[in-house]
Amino acid sequence: KAGVTQTPRYLIKTRGQQVTLSCSPISGHRSVSWYQQTPGQGLQFLFEYFSETQRNKGNFPGRFSGRQFSNSRSEMNVSTLELGDSALYLCASTTGVNTEAFFGQGTRLTVV
Amino acid sequence: AQSVSQHNHHVILSEAASLELGCNYSYGGTVNLFWYVQYPGQHLQLLLKYFSGDPLVKGIKGFEAEFIKSKFSFNLRKPSVQWSDTAEYFCAVNVGNDMRFGAGTRLTVKP
Numbered sequence: 001k002a003g004v005t006q007t008p009r010y011l012i013k014t015r016g017q018q019v020t021l022s023c024s025p026i027s028g029h030r031s032v033s034w035y036q037q038t039p040g041q042g043l044q045f046l047f048e049y050f051s052e053t054q055r056n057k058g059n060f061p062g063r064f065s066g067r068q069f070s071n072s073r074s075e076m077n078v079s080t081l082e083l084g085d086s087a088l089y090l091c092a093s094t095t096g097v098n099t100e101a102f103f104g105q106g107t108r109l110t111v112v
Numbered sequence: 113a114q115s116v117s118q119h120n121h122h123v124i125l126s127e128a129a130s131l132e133l134g135c136n137y138s139y140g141g142t143v144n145l146f147w148y149v150q151y152p153g154q155h156l157q158l159l160l161k162y163f164s165g166d167p168l169v170k171g172i173k174g175f176e177a178e179f180i181k182s183k184f185s186f187n188l189r190k191p192s193v194q195w196s197d198t199a200e201y202f203c204a205v206n207v208g209n210d211m212r213f214g215a216g217t218r219l220t221v222k223p
Contacts, residue, residue: 033211040121042215043202055209090156092211100146101204101211103156 002027004093004104012110018079021107025072025093031055032074033101034066037088046089049074081111114139116205118214125193126222133188133217135203144206145186147177148213151199159201162186173197195223 005024013019025032033056034046045058049068068074072093078085088108092101119134137143147159160171167179177188186203198221203214 031209035213040215042118043213045210045212048209048211050209092156094211100158100161102158103148105155 004091004102006089006091006104006107008107009105010108010110012112013081014112015081015083017081018077019081019109021076021078021089021091021109023074023076023091023093023104025074025091026102029093029095029102030072031094032068032072033092033094034074034076035090035092036060037090037106038086043090046076078109083111085109086111114207114212116203116212116214118201118203118217120217121215122218122220124220124222127195128192129221131188131190131193131197131219133201133203133219135186135188135214136184137186137203137205138184139205139207141207145177145179146204146206146211147171147175147186147188148202148204149199150202150216156202159188193219193221195221197221 007022031050033048035043037043047066048056052068063079066076088106090106091104094101115138117136145162148156149159150156159175160169162169162179170176175190179186200216200218202216
């Protein structure tokens with residue numbers, strides 16, 4: 001069974017640009033969550049999607065958005081990038097109901 | 113506000129020392145609790161989880177955790193750490209569809 005796949009693994013972008021990250025969950029998992037990981041801040045919850053609907057949202061500005069497709073794949077978009085957006089972005093999938101999360105390897109975004 | 117707190121940011125131990133990492137949460141009601149580990153350069157992996165039943169749960173690699181409901185705590189323990197346990201450890205709480213993580217504790221084990 002394939003794990004959670006995130007692409008790309010690494011990205012370098014310039015301030016002001018926008019970026020789209022992709023996440024393919026484990027087959028059969030319908031929930032996808034996104035997290036931002038930075039040193040000292042741990043994992044900050046961005047949002048969670050289930051069956052193409054956003055169910056939960058963390059405390060991030062509107063520049064951070066996401067969506068989920070009918071095949072459960074999810075994308076996260078960050079517009080007008082800032083230096084502080086440099087982080088490891090993690091995607092996790094679950095079956096959707098009170099179960100453990102399985103994580104991808106993450107996309108490391110560097111904003112210069 | 114609902115939160116997950118991990119008390120130690122960085123713990124340094126010698127091999128064979130005992131480990132206890134603290135985790136407290138502020139959610140009320142029924143919760144599911146997890147400890148995840150992130151080894152250097154690897155993705156987050158589940159160490160152990162608690163959903164219900166025996167509050168002392170055992171996970172992989174000799175780790176265990178105890179759920180104390182009255183203290184809103186879920187501390188992680190290991191009697192004797194190894195150099196290979198060097199990693200970052202995250203406590204997580206799941207309430208319904210909402211899973212929140214603590215800030216993480218970096219464990220360094222000196223050989």
